[in-house]
Amino acid sequence: MRKVLTRCAIAVALLLLGLLIVMAGGWGVLAITFAGPADTTLRNSLAGAVAIASLAALVGLGLRRWRGRSLAAYLVLFAGLLTWWWRVEPSNERDWQTDVSVLPYATIDGDLVTVHNIRNFDYRSETDYTPAWYDKTFDLNKLEGVDLVASYWMGPAIAHTFLSFAFEGGDHLAVSIETRKEKGEAYSTIKGFFRQYELFYVVADERDVIRLRTNFRQDPPEQVYLYRLKGSLENGRRLFLEYLHGMNALKDKPEFYNTLTTNCTTQIWLSARVNTEHIPFSWKILASGYVPQYLYENGRLEDNGPSFDEVQRRALINARANAVDSPLDFSARIRDLSLLDN
Incomplete structure (x- = not known):
């Protein structure tokens, strides 16, 4: 029985090691593909070499004689990959798209x-301005209050x-934490895991950053919701200052955006920790489309209507935004609930 248990334990350990090798190899291939050398041939060759080395390590796991040597060699390879990875540094000096070309900052x-x-x-359009x-x-x-804006374009689970x-x-000052893209560069969720975008604070008038989403983006169209947050103004002031400190920090020391850990929603939650009454972390923060519902469940929305569906219905501002004649009236009109059914 002891031998059987030992063999089972070894088999499970080898299976886990195999899965780790597959995951590490997949990460290495993608990391080199997206962040490797600019020369396409060299980049593809290195990615292919990592894939072959990972396959060889998997084969070595099944050969008792070569198991130790193959694992040791693979660990050396992976250590080299990690060393290179941590030397990939963000920069403020690139050929940026116009909308993110100028860094905001604050003096206090x-x-x-x-x-x-x-x-x-x-x-005049999404790309003509x-x-x-x-x-x-x-x-x-x-300061009179803080609003949350949630913009949806690919189903209920994901929102900006x-x-x-x-x-x-x-006066309304919108702060949208986004990717800083270079000219000719498009956003990719997968690339966002691999240090391909710098983090950027879009600090703008609402008639810029909200109106862009409600009135001009059509491929795909976005559904935009506006919620007033519930909390003390002192907490709001601390949160505003925390945003400004984060913005100033990026001016001096750029950071990478990360699709999972350093994105529009996680940065809001991290900044909100400056207040002791911040909401606890939840999977709904990672599935950003559910953030408004999570705030409603925790009593953090001023509109605490009979159901979240009703609150969400009142928060949708696309029709109101499109009905604004002058962008100078934009912030007031999108908050005018008398226009809700018009």
Whole structure:
């Protein structure tokens, strides 16, 4: 019986090692494919070499005589891969797309905060626009609230989420954490795992960053929802300052975006930890489309209607946004519930 158990344990251990080799090899091949040398032939050759080495290590697992040597050789190879990987560094010096070409930053003087390079593009279509940026000073004592924006384009589980900070006088400053793409570069969820995009704070007027999604993006079209968050204004001020610190940090030291761990929604949750009353982590934060529902379940939305479906219905702003005649009225009109059924 003991021999049988020992053999079973060895078989399970070898199976687990095999799975680890497959996972490590797959990661290595993709990492080199996306982040490897610029020369296509060299990059493909290195990726192929990793695939062959992984296959050889799997074969070696089944040969008792070669098992130790093949595992040791594979560990050396993988250590080399990791060493190279951690030397792939982000940069602020690339040929950026126009909409992410200018880094925002803030100067803080007590309760007065000046945000530099606020984006305010005049769109004629998603790709046809007049670029513009400006600076504006905000008084933290005049913060009136914080809104969550959730934009959907591929089903209920995935959304792009960002915050908009409301100040007295109808001022709204939206901050959307996104990928910083180079000219000619498109977003890819898979590439987002492999250090292909820098992290970027889009700091913009709502008539830029929200109106772009409600009025101009059609391939695919986006459904945009706006929710007022429930919480103290002091918490909102701390969260706003935390955003500004994060924004300034990227100006001095760029970071990589990551599809799973460093994205639009996880960065909101990480920033919100500056307040002790932040909501606990949940799988719904990773499945970002469920974040509004998760906030509703935790009593963090001002609209606590009889059901989340009803709250979500009132939060949909596409029709209101498309009915705005002048972009100067945009923020007020998308919040006008009297227009809900029009």
